[in-house]
Amino acid sequence: xxxxxxxxxxxxxxxxxILKGVNLSLEPGKVHxxxxxxxxxxxxxxxxxSGKDGYEVTEGSAQLEGVDILDMExxxxxxxxxFLAFQYPVEIPGVGNMTFLRTAVNAQRKLRGEEEMSxxxxxKVVRAKxxxxxxxxxxxxxxxxxxxxxxxxxxxxxxxxxxxxPKMCILDETDSGLDVDAMKLVAQGVNALRDDKRTFLVIxxxxxxxxxxxxxxxxxxxxxxxxxxxGPELALEVENNGYADLLEEIA
Amino acid sequence: xxxxxxxVKDGVDAxxxxxxKALSGTYKYGWNTEIEMEYAPKGLSEDIVRLISSKNDEPExxxxxxxxxxxRWLELKEPDWAMVDYPTIDFQDQxxxxxxxxxxxxxxxxxxxxxxxxxxxxxLGIPLKEQALLAGVEAPEGERRVAVDAVFDSVSVGTTxxxxxxxxxxxxxxxxxxxxxxxxxVRQYLGSVVPVSDNYYATLNSAVFSDGSFVYIPPxxxxxxxxxxxxxxxxENTGQFERTLIIADKESYVSYLEGCTAxxxxxxQLHAAVVELVLLDDAEIKYSTVQNWxxxxxxxxxxxxxxxxxxxxxxxxxxxxxxxxVETGSAVTWKYPSCVLRxxxxxxxxxxxxxxxxxxxADTGTKMVHLGKNTKSRIISKGISAGRAxxxxxxxxxxxxxxxxxxxYTQCDSLLIGxxxxxxxxPYIEVKNNSSRVEHEATTSKVDxxxxxxxxxxxxxxxxxxxxxVNGFCKEVLQALPMEFAMEAQAxxxxxxxxxxx
Numbered sequence: 231x232x233x234x235x236x237x238x239x240x241x242x243x244x245x246x247x248i249l250k251g252v253n254l255s256l257e258p259g260k261v262h263x264x265x266x267x268x269x270x271x272x273x274x275x276x277x278x279x280s281g282k283d284g285y286e287v288t289e290g291s292a293q294l295e296g297v298d299i300l301d302m303e304x305x306x307x308x309x310x311x312x313f314l315a316f317q318y319p320v321e322i323p324g325v326g327n328m329t330f331l332r333t334a335v336n337a338q339r340k341l342r343g344e345e346e347m348s349x350x351x352x353x354k355v356v357r358a359k360x361x362x363x364x365x366x367x368x369x370x371x372x373x374x375x376x377x378x379x380x381x382x383x384x385x386x387x388x389x390x391x392x393x394x395x396p397k398m399c400i401l402d403e404t405d406s407g408l409d410v411d412a413m414k415l416v417a418q419g420v421n422a423l424r425d426d427k428r429t430f431l432v433i434x435x436x437x438x439x440x441x442x443x444x445x446x447x448x449x450x451x452x453x454x455x456x457x458x459x460x461g462p463e464l465a466l467e468v469e470n471n472g473y474a475d476l477l478e479e480i481a
Numbered sequence: 482x483x484x485x486x487x488x489v490k491d492g493v494d495a496x497x498x499x500x501x502k503a504l505s506g507t508y509k510y511g512w513n514t515e516i517e518m519e520y521a522p523k524g525l526s527e528d529i530v531r532l533i534s535s536k537n538d539e540p541e542x543x544x545x546x547x548x549x550x551x552x553r554w555l556e557l558k559e560p561d562w563a564m565v566d567y568p569t570i571d572f573q574d575q576x577x578x579x580x581x582x583x584x585x586x587x588x589x590x591x592x593x594x595x596x597x598x599x600x601x602x603x604x605l606g607i608p609l610k611e612q613a614l615l616a617g618v619e620a621p622e623g624e625r626r627v628a629v630d631a632v633f634d635s636v637s638v639g640t641t642x643x644x645x646x647x648x649x650x651x652x653x654x655x656x657x658x659x660x661x662x663x664x665x666x667v668r669q670y671l672g673s674v675v676p677v678s679d680n681y682y683a684t685l686n687s688a689v690f691s692d693g694s695f696v697y698i699p700p701x702x703x704x705x706x707x708x709x710x711x712x713x714x715x716x717e718n719t720g721q722f723e724r725t726l727i728i729a730d731k732e733s734y735v736s737y738l739e740g741c742t743a744x745x746x747x748x749x750q751l752h753a754a755v756v757e758l759v760l761l762d763d764a765e766i767k768y769s770t771v772q773n774w775x776x777x778x779x780x781x782x783x784x785x786x787x788x789x790x791x792x793x794x795x796x797x798x799x800x801x802x803x804x805x806x807v808e809t810g811s812a813v814t815w816k817y818p819s820c821v822l823r824x825x826x827x828x829x830x831x832x833x834x835x836x837x838x839x840x841x842x843a844d845t846g847t848k849m850v851h852l853g854k855n856t857k858s859r860i861i862s863k864g865i866s867a868g869r870a871x872x873x874x875x876x877x878x879x880x881x882x883x884x885x886x887x888x889x890y891t892q893c894d895s896l897l898i899g900x901x902x903x904x905x906x907x908p909y910i911e912v913k914n915n916s917s918r919v920e921h922e923a924t925t926s927k928v929d930x931x932x933x934x935x936x937x938x939x940x941x942x943x944x945x946x947x948x949x950x951v952n953g954f955c956k957e958v959l960q961a962l963p964m965e966f967a968m969e970a971q972a973x974x975x976x977x978x979x980x981x982x983x
Contacts, residue, residue, distance in 0.1 A: 280938050281934075282934050282938075303942070304937035305937045305939075307938075308937070308940040316935065316938075320931050320932050322953055324952070325949055325950070325952070333941060333945065333949060334941060337941040338939075338940035373953065390939065
């Protein structure tokens with residue numbers, strides 16, 4: 231699904247190298263987790279993959295289903311099936327959540343040369359999916375993320391994901407700022423979207439999210455590289471011993 | 482990235498600047514109509530004033546009124562307090578009257594109007610057939626119709642639905658026709674809201690106005706359809722000076738829409754209009770404007786200089802007026818639709834979206850003058866600046882000694898796109914009694930890259946993303962527009978900012 235080869239990235243503004251040769255291969259239907267200490271480049275990886283400005287790829291490639299995505303515009307990557315659930319979802323005052331969702335769904339359809347979704351059909355689908363995530367009608371009407379609690383914002387990200395039906399979902403620290411109940415709800419939403427074709431890349435600091443979203447593969451990232459890859463047990467190891475041992479191992 | 486690309490400041494990159502520069506040719510209405518015209522000699526003099534009056538077959542009293550205004554104007558000085566900067570206008574170097582030759586004989590009905598003129602309005606999306614709706618709007622259930630008065634340069638080409646409106650007692654015609662047919666109403670009200678001596682441009686307008694619209698709604702009548710005037714400047718080096726007078730008699734209601742466009746030309750053109758609204762007891766007027774005059778090119782060449790005096794006089798108790806404006810065009814805008822809240826319990830509202838892109842300059846706002854008891858006013862102003870534009874909100878809220886227990890709420894929000902534009906808020910507040918309340922809130926924000934990236938990561942392209950964010954910012958004002966206009970305005974907001982973010 232997603233193949234990242236020897237990816238080197240620096241910040242445009244500061245000439246600072248953040249990613250120093252990332253290699254990842256994510257198969258369809260699998261859940262991969264990336265863990266790592268602060269500043270290891272996890273969030274940068276998610277931004278570079280989804281096309282945020284301000285980063286320069288100096289070497290390497292990233293392919294989604296065999297197609298190079300690094301030269302594509304952010305919206306083209308979205309239409310190709312890539313989705314990023316933001317660590318800090320952005321507020322857009324005055325724009326109703328529903329309007330935003332519908333604009334996004336139809337913008338992607340347009341880019342793919344498909345017909346727009348009718349208002350009636352859209353409403354039906356969004357209501358059903360919102361209910362699963364315990365998102366009420368009021369939250370659909372309110373302006374995008376404005377005045378939302380931390381839990382509401384993250385649930386809203388998952389709702390967008392459910393509506394846009396991406397092939398490749400990247401979750402950037404979706405557990406940050408959530409209490410246990412909110413985390414469970416979000417995890418349920420994610421798990422409901424798991425199938426044998428859809429791939430997930432879950433970025434997190436903590437093992438606890440992985441109790442609810444069970445990964446197939448766990449990677450440890452440090453200093454701009456993947457330093458260790460293993461099964462779910464690797465996450466537990468980190469939880470118990472911290473990153474220090476692993477960092478020493480490679481030093 | 483090369484060093485010269487690194488101009489990043491507060492979330493704006495070099496591409497943005499490039500894209501703003503590239504913004505030209507997006508003005509949709511910049512074409513002109515090839516048509517044989519008849520001009521008054523260039524320049525301004527008493528003779529020109531007499532000529533305009535005679536072209537309109539005006540009675541003696543009207544000519545005298547104009548001449549008094551002209552003499553007054555000669556003594557006045559052009560005001561310079563607004564935050565707009567433009568070359569000195571040579572008032573002798575333009576035409577004050579231009580009409581299509583075919584309008585020499587007043588057409589008896591729209592069927593007799595020169596097809597080229599009809600074609601012009603068709604191309605602008607303005608229906609002069611009596612069944613159509615504004616362009617781009619599907620007929621909602623229970624058909625809604627709009628009557629149109631079409632003004633082309635100095636003359637009204639025609640007015641639709643007159644007969645049907647007449648049945649309801651509503652008079653809707655060009656002001657020149659009203660001066661001939663309804664002199665008693667015109668004499669009573671013309672200049673009673675905006676006096677001849679009001680300000681430089683209003684005085685000039687009083688002397689040389691050539692046409693415009695007139696509306697009278699009789700007591701107790703709710704106007705059966707929306708009324709509108711569409712102003713088109715076509716002739717070169719010609720100023721348009723229109724005059725609009727709307728009288729809402731006791732317990733009447735009317736919603737009135739106004740739209741305007743002009744061809745794309747290198748030389749700036751002058752537009753100085755006066756609009757007077759009179760409201761008697763319990764009357765209500767909604768006045769909506771979508772102003773889309775040619776804004777000039779990206780270097781500030783050409784465009785319309787728009788100096789407009791609009792005022793509503795809420796003479797009657799419990800009368801209510803609502804100004805809504807979407808100002809996207811003009812090189813220079815100088816405009817303050819105001820409310821004189823004379824009647825007790827009268828209400829004034831002002832909703833404004835002012836967009837200035839490239840080299841545009843807008844100095845716009847309102848005056849709320851509270852004279853009566855328990856009067857209320859509300860001001861919602863949304864200013865959007867992009868490119869190298871300057872956008873100023875200037876507003877007065879005045880509570881007079883007798884305006885006991887009156888209230889005002891003002892909210893001024895500015896949105897900046899890029900780092901070379903400016904937004905300014907200049908509120909004037911005078912309170913002369915101790916039972917009134919005035920509230921003022923102001924914010925300034927930027928369309929930031931995070932918002933745009935968020936939208937784009939969901940599949941919207943850059944322009945869709947900007948349009949979405951800006952429409953969200955303007956929402957409260959867009960909601961105040963009649964439905965026909967709201968959709969047009971929303972699209973216009975997007976077009977006006979096309980390419981403003983890279």
